[in-house]
Amino acid sequence: MYNHLQTDELIKHALVEDIGTGDITTLSTVREDMRISGRFIAKEEGVICGLAVVKRVFEMVDAAILLTRKCGDGDKMRKGDVIAQVNGPAQGILTGERVALNFLQRLSGIATRTRQAADQISGTKAVIADTRKTTPGLRVLEKYAVKTGGGSNHRFNLADGILIKDNHIRAAGGITKAIERARQNAPHTLKIEVEVENFDQIKEALQCKADIIMLDNMSLADMKKAVEMIGDKALTEASGNMGDKDLREVAETGVDIISIGALTHTVRAMDISLRFE
Amino acid sequence: MYNHLQTDELIKHALVEDIGTGDITTLSTVREDMRISGRFIAKEEGVICGLAVVKRVFEMVDAAILLTRKCGDGDKMRKGDVIAQVNGPAQGILTGERVALNFLQRLSGIATRTRQAADQISGTKAVIADTRKTTPGLRVLEKYAVKTGGGSNHRFNLADGILIKDNHIRAAGGITKAIERARQNAPHTLKIEVEVENFDQIKEALQCKADIIMLDNMSLADMKKAVEMIGDKALTEASGNMGDKDLREVAETGVDIISIGALTHTVRAMDISLRFE
Amino acid sequence: MYNHLQTDELIKHALVEDIGTGDITTLSTVREDMRISGRFIAKEEGVICGLAVVKRVFEMVDAAILLTRKCGDGDKMRKGDVIAQVNGPAQGILTGERVALNFLQRLSGIATRTRQAADQISGTKAVIADTRKTTPGLRVLEKYAVKTGGGSNHRFNLADGILIKDNHIRAAGGITKAIERARQNAPHTLKIEVEVENFDQIKEALQCKADIIMLDNMSLADMKKAVEMIGDKALTEASGNMGDKDLREVAETGVDIISIGALTHTVRAMDISLRFE
């Protein structure tokens, strides 16, 4: 679970972005003392994510607005289900509505897609993981949505994981040198992951005791062979346009992790509306 | 065109978010004096958007990195086309790569989808417009992408347009009262738009001289009838799940504006890669 | 009414600016547990504006300070009237006093002057409007003060209104071209205002269906003629050193709006003091 210290600035910024110098329509047409009550309704099936953000959005607009949750993050709702209820001053609720929905729909969209992916590989030992292909500024929330949907988090940034890619390998002059340098220079608390494209590279990575081997854009057959070759000497991660693959087939090759950029870079907002009574 | 004053903080924040306390992999495996050269390649057809952001991303990481554009924002590229070239210190380029791509792929995805929508209605008098259903924090850039794709911008925030929706109408006690209050209280520089659901409401809106009438979730037949009733007394805007409609049919009802939330809330990142030589 | 999201940073910044590394006089001479009570008194007649800011100033210094309003924003007070009462820890009240007064006196000064202007034209159809000639950083508050004084708000910034001035006209190659470009490129939610200096320009602006015509620095006779020529085809706005004009005469030409830069660029602070009991 993320901490409000990490998201308050973002939420405040989103409100300022949307309100600008004032919600001129609401301020001119709605009386200041009017109160209103509304319900967030799922307009299609999906996994809800972001209720704490919705609560914070309204609190920031007006501390007198009350949000009552009717479900929790991670719950799957069906079309027509009530997600939460909001009560309080009409001006504030109407002013905060769009920002609340923009967060809720996006995060629920990510959680829903992640759940679908996780369901496809259920029963295998593999887990679905995210990537750094997130929307600028929203990473902590989007990774929380992946977790809420039943996925696993890959590294959050370039500092909390070592992932040696082809360019690093070339720059270092080979896998062995790259791993040696990383082991020498990086904090000892981080595992070392190496991206490989063929079996020779896998052998070299194993000799250097890489902790995780990323199988990049391999065919299912090669992937299977790679997994066997690696055994329990390292974790294996399948990567490369996984958003377009049959995830069950990938999982059945025996890989430990399937990382999917599309979980966050190609998001379909879940359809949710706020209906007033 | 947006101004760097509006986006520099966002770009800087995205870099800090991705780099964290340091790109540990690059710093340990790549020598500080190594130079590198790479090309941004379109891996599918699409409309490019965000080159100025990409340039700024690299400049912020290391002022010595040079970006050379091979096309302009708004150009349609085919699979395999070179979008831009980047040269300079290897450490900085590898560190900035992901953030640059995250912006470029997302904005190009929006521009591409907008272009498709605009192409569908070409020859009609209608224009495609965006909404406030944008990603929190990215509105200025996403609306720029819509414009780049050939769309038109709806209001940027709650302060630069008056849009009286059903809740405002109910709160004010009817369309007439709502419009009167808005005309009295809001800056005279803003047009007044009203959301209507039926023909009685249209009549009332016309009597009050609304400038724009939003036809919300109407059937094509009703929409056509509404457009005729309104004539040139107000602009007409078609709205409500337009992302799932046949846009040509909507445009042929004669509406002036078709606003589509999905342009920004349901984005498919354009597939672009950075290949090193 | 502005929202605290828009003003909290400003108020906090003003406090930090005034307190610096600490109110050394108060901290050394006043005991931490001492409580005090004071009253904000009008030392001359004027329209009060800014009570919510005063409240927030003290809350930020010390949440234990209580402000009790004795009037509302927009009320006209006479010399000697009590505006508000403040109770609580002496250190905090003395530390916040100057910032509270700086805001209250300035905003009340603007509201007072606006009220005087509005009174001068009462009974005519014209309204008094502000401009963008505001103090850097205080625009939202200063425009709120104009509204509190009975004035109307012109656009808040360059994004929420189109105002084509002589330089835009020259750059575009004439009024017609300028209006066409604006209509094509700007959000359809904004009206188009054009600044004109003679009757030919008015004719051209009317042909292009400009929504608002700004009559810049015209004689009263010309202004009257212009208003007749325009009729109800556009709104008319009188502009140009209106701060030095006889506003009643201007209003009687029949213009809709009189915009006055001096409302905010040449402010006389209302004389208000905080007296302790």
Added chain:
Amino acid sequence: MYNHLQTDELIKHALVEDIGTGDITTLSTVREDMRISGRFIAKEEGVICGLAVVKRVFEMVDAAILLTRKCGDGDKMRKGDVIAQVNGPAQGILTGERVALNFLQRLSGIATRTRQAADQISGTKAVIADTRKTTPGLRVLEKYAVKTGGGSNHRFNLADGILIKDNHIRAAGGITKAIERARQNAPHTLKIEVEVENFDQIKEALQCKADIIMLDNMSLADMKKAVEMIGDKALTEASGNMGDKDLREVAETGVDIISIGALTHTVRAMDISLRFE
């Protein structure tokens, strides 16, 4: 002279405040490659202040804009004089114009009024000083304008000067106790100033070796007597609605400092325009 570290945020904020999501008029009517040249002209006599701010405003909008000064801060210009020239991209210059003028007119207004006050007392030993009655957020610039106009700066904030007022005296239980506490607790680098209202208080202040004695709201006769009583044992400061007094008469009482809140709280913007060629 202030440092850009202290004003860059303020200038940037003023630009963002004025530009909002974009200068829609300029962007739609003026071509991106058009260049323009304009001159800042004094439309009345006054002392110029703020040229470095004007330069920075344009630089921030577009680094390609060039400002050439035709005078320096502190120079007195007559009606029609050219203050500075600006050349460069038309879009940027038109977008930055209003913010540049808002700063320049306000700061020059303060410098002009200060110069008038300083001229009135020339030949006496007194100096004109400012107060903390400045516009929230602009203190460093406004105090710079006072200095530019020939005035002297009083303390910048509550931390760089000890000024014991009547409430501090009452809270401490008398002038003697207040001064003792201040001497014990405050940094030894600060002088101790005490506000007095009568001759008994002056005697007490002198006994405690106050460094500066503020004569608050005294008649000219009393002020003269007080100055004689104090001699060179302390500096004397005349205070209390000095903006409405005959400053020469005040200065001739022999006081060292005359502090005037109105220098900054009641500002008449100097009339300056930017004319394009």
Added chain:
Amino acid sequence: MYNHLQTDELIKHALVEDIGTGDITTLSTVREDMRISGRFIAKEEGVICGLAVVKRVFEMVDAAILLTRKCGDGDKMRKGDVIAQVNGPAQGILTGERVALNFLQRLSGIATRTRQAADQISGTKAVIADTRKTTPGLRVLEKYAVKTGGGSNHRFNLADGILIKDNHIRAAGGITKAIERARQNAPHTLKIEVEVENFDQIKEALQCKADIIMLDNMSLADMKKAVEMIGDKALTEASGNMGDKDLREVAETGVDIISIGALTHTVRAMDISLRFE
């Protein structure tokens, strides 16, 4: 006492710095509803400082955490003494622990060392003062710790005290010119301090009526002679590696102030632990 307006950003920043994208260990191993209770224990003798910061650290992490003080800032605790107790949600307490201790140990270390210095000179008229050799970003807190330990604060920054050093003297062309310029240009609320290295300089400084004379790197004998020469015509300050001197001997020369950079630039954290029950 500092104000939370001055320290909240710093505390928040310290938390964000330490928590990064989340306390992954605590979040995975500790249940969200678990509550915990712990005590801050002195593991060596020392003067406590920073309890308000500790309180704020935990409040920011989770408003449900309660801190109960068992002593006050400035109290000397012995090994084993309980400083404060903390109760509340286990996740929040474990997440905030390190930041709370980092502040508390550092500030208590400074207070402890200052107390030792103050004790060494007790009975003399001298006071111990700090310098600007503080940790970047922590000045307000570190100077508060010096005060808590019984020391006195020298100027907080370059704006709230005039200290003319050898380079200023050389640049101005002598002590006399430097003092004259400072008297003319600086706010009259500030005393003028001059750094001297020999007796000729002292004479010159006295002739110019310097308020404070800093005796830089003088032998004890010279310092004594200087103090006698100066008498009560100015305050005297001993400076230059005072951290390594016998402070009693220095104080007995009769100087008024002994300023010690090492109080803040060479800090030994007080050993304090947080023990859970």
Added chain:
Amino acid sequence: MYNHLQTDELIKHALVEDIGTGDITTLSTVREDMRISGRFIAKEEGVICGLAVVKRVFEMVDAAILLTRKCGDGDKMRKGDVIAQVNGPAQGILTGERVALNFLQRLSGIATRTRQAADQISGTKAVIADTRKTTPGLRVLEKYAVKTGGGSNHRFNLADGILIKDNHIRAAGGITKAIERARQNAPHTLKIEVEVENFDQIKEALQCKADIIMLDNMSLADMKKAVEMIGDKALTEASGNMGDKDLREVAETGVDIISIGALTHTVRAMDISLRFE
């Protein structure tokens, strides 16, 4: 190597903290056009660290100041050696001097102490590592100083390493459960470290395949036994008041890592001065 994106805000903040509303002494005594040249001199032996920060400090004060390095970070200098030279406008150099020295002395102090520790264990396989006991706000720089001194970096924050301490173990209900939960919930890119106090805990940690075992406050004899028991099944880290231990003896027990909080929590600033010519 840290990136300027991570330190620019800190450096700017340090300058604003020290300059306040202006370096009143320098501005009044030094002419604006005067140029000066100075040299940073080591006044004792030590390892230099922070030259890039010093450069940035001066650049921010005045872009015209030039810093020429005479050594590199990590170089050991002897008393009297020249570290760097600074040339440019006198006002800017004198204004930036203190902040530059505060950073340089502190970081060099850390690098020097780390080098001493590293030298003590040279020839063994152990490395010296830092902790999270850093100064709030300075972590990235302080960890860079440890690295510069020849040490190794432990985790930078709570997100880039899993370290299960006694409280986590108790909260989870034992080492096994804690490790299982961490493995399930945390990113797979992070190693799992467990703090143990006895041999039973070591056995349990090994059974759960902990990656790193922290030996907390063990006697040398126990530590040696623990190292033998663990073999190459996990990395071993010695911890607990290592700042007061004979590091060679600790290293000779065979541990891989010795982590020392005192490297950053108890810093002795290296004595460095800036001398002008």
